[in-house]
Amino acid sequence: MSTIKLTYFDVDGGRAEPTRIALSIGGIEFEDHRISFSEFRQMRSSTPFNALPAIEMNDGVYTQSNAMNRFFGKQAGLYPEDPWQAFLCDEVMDAIEDLMHFLVRTFGMRGDELKAAREKLVDGAFTTYLRTLNARLEAAGGEYFADGRLTVADLKVFVWIRGLDSGVLDYVPTDLASRVAPLLVQHMERVAADPGVVAYYEGRGK
Numbered sequence: 225m226s227t228i229k230l231t232y233f234d235v236d237g238g239r240a241e242p243t244r245i246a247l248s249i250g251g252i253e254f255e256d257h258r259i260s261f262s263e264f265r266q267m268r269s270s271t272p273f274n275a276l277p278a279i280e281m282n283d284g285v286y287t288q289s290n291a292m293n294r295f296f297g298k299q300a301g302l303y304p305e306d307p308w309q310a311f312l313c314d315e316v317m318d319a320i321e322d323l324m325h326f327l328v329r330t331f332g333m334r335g336d337e338l339k340a341a342r343e344k345l346v347d348g349a350f351t352t353y354l355r356t357l358n359a360r361l362e363a364a365g366g367e368y369f370a371d372g373r374l375t376v377a378d379l380k381v382f383v384w385i386r387g388l389d390s391g392v393l394d395y396v397p398t399d400l401a402s403r404v405a406p407l408l409v410q411h412m413e414r415v416a417a418d419p420g421v422v423a424y425y426e427g428r429g430k
């Protein structure tokens with residue numbers, strides 16, 4: 225494979241973060257190209273779908289975070305071979321993708337409009353999705369979402385719950401996950417302690 229360049233915002237979260245961690249766990253060399261929001265505005269129209277993450281590899285530029293998670297997850301031993309377990313892994317990753325779309329609709333809002341939109345999300349979609357993901361994790365044995373081991377689904381949920389808990393989202397209470405989906409908070413701590421995840425953040429100087 226040619227060299228890999230993953231372009232995304234300079235945040236330890238969001239859509240590219242699970243892929244970055246999977247690449248690191250798989251020992252797959254890549255350029256972690258981090259850009260500012262103003263740099264993105266300048267290069268937006270040159271990306272395939274006017275969005276990030278974008279990845280350069282195999283002589284082209286490609287997109288879609290979950291496609292990346294599956295592709296590198298398979299190479300890193302983080303994606304189930306069994307079709308049913310793969311389905312369970314995919315369902316969880318796509319549910320987080322739904323949540324991101326709901327959240328993004330509130331970006332650019334300010335003041336009372338933002339407050340009302342975020343409170344509606346917290347009481348509605350966020351709670352529904354968190355509860356269902358909590359139930360999925362419980363049904364899978366309580367530790368990992370698929371295959372009884374760490375997969376890219378775990379990385380994606382880990383990044384999302386860590387973001388929710390961090391308080392970075394105005395009007396989203398930091399105790400939301402612990403109130404409605406306590407298993408997901410334990411899960412976040414489990415994934416954070418995974419040696420591959422620890423090594424990734426140590427490599428970032430975190």
Ligand SMILES: N[C@@H](CCC(=O)N[C@@H](CS)C(=O)NCC(=O)O)C(=O)O
Binds near residue numbers: 238274275276277287
């Ligand atoms: N389905 C795409 C969604 C990509 C996407 O919406 N990315 C956001 C950032 S996380 C973006 O670039 N938004 C910029 C814009 O819409 O102008 C994926 O999963 O990669």
